Amino acid sequence: MSKLTQISHPLILHKLSLIRDKNTGSKDFRELVEEVAMLMAYEVTRDLQLEEVEIETPICKTKCKMLSGKKVAVVPILRAGLGMVGGMIKLIPAAKVGHIGLYRDEKTLKPVEYFCKLPQDIEEREIIVTDPMLATGGSAADAITLLKKRGARNIRLMCLIAAPEGIKHVMDTHPDVDIYVASVDEKLNDNGYIVPGLGDAGDRLFGTK
Ligand code: PRP
Ligand code: URA
Numbered sequence: 399m400s401k402l403t404q405i406s407h408p409l410i411l412h413k414l415s416l417i418r419d420k421n422t423g424s425k426d427f428r429e430l431v432e433e434v435a436m437l438m439a440y441e442v443t444r445d446l447q448l449e450e451v452e453i454e455t456p457i458c459k460t461k462c463k464m465l466s467g468k469k470v471a472v473v474p475i476l477r478a479g480l481g482m483v484g485g486m487i488k489l490i491p492a493a494k495v496g497h498i499g500l501y502r503d504e505k506t507l508k509p510v511e512y513f514c515k516l517p518q519d520i521e522e523r524e525i526i527v528t529d530p531m532l533a534t535g536g537s538a539a540d541a542i543t544l545l546k547k548r549g550a551r552n553i554r555l556m557c558l559i560a561a562p563e564g565i566k567h568v569m570d571t572h573p574d575v576d577i578y579v580a581s582v583d584e585k586l587n588d589n590g591y592i593v594p595g596l597g598d599a600g601d602r603l604f605g606t607k
Pocket of ligand 2: 533
């Protein structure tokens with residue numbers, strides 16, 4: 399059974415309110431999305447394995463902890479997921495980045511795949527899928543299915559804002575995938591947009607509307 403974690407740190411919620419504001423322009427929107435992704439990354443990576451290593455400080459030898467085990471891959475769902483990558487790799491610079499291109503058909507709201515390029519050793523990596531918006535959940539669920547077809551096994555999903563419908567869809571389709579969000583919003587509207595949400599994340603990030 400997948401676990402839903404809502405990360406409601408005051409800094410995250412403050413920045414999320416600025417992101418939601420329709421008067422926030424693309425430059426600030428991009429910076430804020432990256433900052434929130436970086437803050438969320440602390441919680442999303444909380445259970446990464448550590449190993450004891452011996453190092454030498456200027457004073458003496460000592461044992462301390464470093465990351466061990468599986469290496470990380472960050473996999474943004476294009477386009478909007480890209481906005482979260484900078485924040486993630488600032489914290490995890492050794493992470494590799496895969497890309498999955500999906501867009502939601504405006505009429506059917508079903509995701510359409512147009513690109514997939516993943517690290518070769520994807521099956522050995524701890525994967526963090528990023529997308530600011532989890533609306534119907536179709537895009538995230540399809541991206542995870544695609545990753546599993548390529549051999550990926552350890553997958554978590556990280557979104558800024560989720561609708562209850564999207565959370566349920568991903569949990570039902572991929573019960574092995576834990577979901578991390580900053581906010582669970584009220585609902586979807588008739589056009590499949592999250593209410594209150596932030597509008598179209600891709601367009602706001604890249605200034606395409
Ligand atoms: C948005 C968003 C998600 C998807 C969420 O992308 O970034 O990928 O919609 O909707 P869903 O949960 O109902 O599938 P969009 O399709 O607008 O593409 P874009 O990022 O290129 O703008
Ligand atoms: N995609 C977005 O960018 N925003 C929504 O509210 C729903 C899907």
